[in-house]
Amino acid sequence: MADHRFIRPLIVCFLMMMMMSSQVCASDWTNIIIPESAISKGAVCLDGSPPAYYFRNGSGDGVDNWLIYMEGGGWCISNKGCLERTKIYTGTSTLKPKRMYFTDILSEDQTINPDFYNWNRVFVAYCDSSSYLGMLNPGSRIFDSVMEDLLAKGMKNAKNAILSGGSAGGLGTILHCDGFRSLIPKASRVKCISDAGFFIHAKKLHGAQERERFFADMIAYHGATKHLPASCTTKMNPSLCIFPENIVKDIQTPLFFLESAFDGHQEFWFTLAIAMDTSWTTAGALTRQHCEK
Structure with missing residues (x-):
């Protein structure tokens, strides 16, 4: 028969460890934030809901440093396609999780994220389906609204700042890079990272004309021409100025590309x-x- 004199302390120790573990895990989660003035300024998702983001405060020597990551999620280029997206998480903030666990470059675990673990870290939720560029379906206003909120939270005093994003958010990062830099002119260093956002034109591959038409349809449907660099649109068809290869040479802010050689x-x-x-x-x-x- 087991000796209860030894079992009871073990149970107490186990329960204490579980409580400590749950407290640590709970501290790693961050709640969803809705910019208060977003809707009044026309910054809305495809379904009319307000935009959203998740935010963790910096600490220690990272308190004045900022890392913003813009979520991706593809495009819609028609009324039917965008209406369908209002029913899934890429077209509304109502289906976004109320809490998010930050991982990878947003993680606060120093062992896996030694460079940014104690920075102010932001995850911008994607719900406009235009790479944060549209004026008709106002992705650009979503970007502006979130940035305004972050500036009020202290980003205006940033010493170092990075704008990043993946896929559609990576393309948005490229096209908003210089604009982001202009928001924090006093910062010592501002850089951008586009992760899987370098969408190729690939003129020599089969389907080049179809690709051009698809990208042109996105620009036209969302009214995104305003956010394409004038240095490009004055030299060629504006629909070609959404291909990064045609615009990166004109971007003044340091820009790093993270792109797989075999992007599936x-x-x-x-x-x-x-x-x-x-x-x-x-x-x-x-x-x-x-x-x-």
Whole structure:
């Protein structure tokens, strides 16, 4: 028979460890934030709900440093497509989680994120489907609204700041990079990181005209021309100025690209689906069938 004199202390110790663990985990979560003046300024998601972001305060020697990450999630280029997106998380803030656990470059674990663990860290939720660029479906106002909120929270006094984003958010990072720099003119260093946002033009690949039309449709539908660099739009068709290869040389703020040599999204969706004039779902199914042979 087990000796209860030894079991009871073990149970107490286990429960204390569990309580400590839950407290540590709870501190790593951050609540959703809704910019108060967003709707009154026309900054809304596709469904009319307000934009949202998640924020963790900096500490120690990172208290004056800021890292903003803009979520991606593709585009819509028609009334039907955008209406469908109002029912999923890429078109509304109502379906965003109320709390988020920061990981990777937003993590506050120094062992896995030694460079930014104690910076002010922000995750901007994606809900406009225009890479934060649209004026008709106001993605650009969402960007402005969130930045205004962050400036009021102390970003105006930033010493170092990084704007980053992934996929559609990575493209938004490229096109907002210089504008972001202008918001914090007193900062010592401001840089941008585009993760998987360098969407290729690939003029020599099959389907180039279809790609150009798809990108042009996005610009036209969302009224995004205003946020394309004038240094590019004055030299070529504005619809080509959303391809990073045509605009990066004119961006003045230091910009780093993180891009896979085998970007599955671009390889399959931007070439196979568009070139075949079929849906992305069909293209994905055909791709999987081919790879499984």
